Amino acid sequence: MNTDYVLLTEKEAMWAEMLVQVLKDNQIPYVTQPVYGAGFAIKTGAQERLKVYVPKEKESEARRLYDELFTSEWVSDHQTTDYK
Numbered sequence: 001m002n003t004d005y006v007l008l009t010e011k012e013a014m015w016a017e018m019l020v021q022v023l024k025d026n027q028i029p030y031v032t033q034p035v036y037g038a039g040f041a042i043k044t045g046a047q048e049r050l051k052v053y054v055p056k057e058k059e060s061e062a063r064r065l066y067d068e069l070f071t072s073e074w075v076s077d078h079q080t081t082d083y084k
């Protein structure tokens with residue numbers, strides 16, 4: 001089994017957690033990594049961001065789910081800049 005992970009996206013924590021739930025629901029393994037430390041986010045008031053990684057062999061399926069989730073009209077209108 002190949003265990004290489006690839007970056008799926010970097011999003012504000014709220015949106016990343018929504019994506020993580022969709023990945024869980026579809027049995028896609030994932031790893032998240034905070035972009036800022038908690039201390040930095042608290043001290044500066046910056047919103048925490050998470051990087052979401054998925055196994056290389058699941059990337060296509062994960063991107064399809066990502067596109068379905070984040071191309072909905074409501075989410076597109078309410079999310080901030082995305083680093084896909």
